[in-house]
């Protein structure tokens with residue numbers, strides 16, 4: 001699917017640089033022409049010889065070493081690439097890209113190229129969440145640079161969190177989707193809900209839940225990648241909006257209900273991954289509630305069940321629900337599937353390690369009203385989302401091309 005493509009792989013100096021060898025090897029196996037540019041620091045982590053051998057091409061590091069070809073090499077490489085992939089992209093390199101600096105071979109190529117650029121960030125979680133890095137990533141995305149990952153999990157520094165470089169297979173899949181494109185759901189309109197609603201008690205406090213929004217954001221990304229025009233109705237999260245997706249921000253279940261219901265009739269698919277509060281405080285205090293040492297009781301009133309309402313209203317739409325369970329997973333999920341009249345229900349036992357709220361991965365089962373059930377092992381939420389898109393395509397009667 002990538003045969004003949006000229007791919008320029010940029011490698012910057014982080015421990016994940018060793019994964020670049022796997023990426024280059026996989027790209028070559030897909031019959032691409034691979035050229036590698038490394039930063040000086042990257043050569044401390046992996047030898048240029050390794051990447052030269054795997055790419056079967058010279059590796060570029062130094063602007064001023066004896067040229068390997070007659071032409072101005074950084075410009076020639078920048079111009080001939082069909083795509084540039086920087087993996088790993090360190091916080092430092094991302095900052096240089098955001099600033100437009102060009103003080104070595106790789107940063108110069110990145111400034112000179114007009115080819116699409118993909119970056120796979122890799123860094124310690126504190127560096128990843130630093131406002132400067134987040135601002136740089138946002139800026140790069142606004143300029144049309146594609147972000148791959150990062151993943152979460154164990155980090156070389158010994159801590160756990162966001163910032164691990166995406167696996168080479170994931171990077172490859174992203175490139176394949178970019179070049180081959182997916183028109184699977186082209187012409188279809190999709191709406192996804194994500195995150196946990198916040199039900200205000202007073203101007204500074206709310207009742208909420210532990211949803212990070214990751215699952216819903218992954219579903220929105222996968223639907224968009226499959227060609228669907230995708231709207232994401234999102235409760236508050238820290239996540240960047242997936243490229244090409246239209247985000248509508250809400251806080252409460254009532255706001256989410258309004259946004260979803262007003263769009264429902266024009267949708268082909270609705271996926272309700274949000275954790276919606278079943279109840280809200282009966283009264284929202286106008287001023288901050290003062291403590292007086294006495295016990296307090298909060299009266300709660302029920303929120304609308306948005307999914308059940310969609311289930312009642314649906315005509316031709318494919319309706320997907322999620323069930324977050326802590327006990328009797330299958331029995332409870334099956335009951336929800338029938339009661340809310342959905343075409344597919346994604347059940348997750350949120351007490352399992354590696355599943356549910358906040359986790360970068362999930363462990364799910366897809367349940368169908370005809371009694372079918374598909375169990376999936378632990379996988380990234382994006383992978384779950386891509387499996388879901390395959391099922392959505394079947395439910396819409398769209399031919400899938402694997």
Ligand code: PMT
Pocket residue numbers: 194195196210211212213214215216253272273274275276277278303304305306307308320321322323324325336348350356357358359
């Ligand atoms: O956001 P993450 O940190 O990635 O976590 C993912 C997740 C655990 C939130 C997600 O995988 C998930 O399970 N989402 C559904 C959470 C939930 O509210 O489940 P529920 O079993 O309470 O609700 C069942 C379904 O009805 C859901 O599709 C929910 O969106 C919907 N619902 C529930 C209540 C309500 N008032 N209105 C609704 O539409």
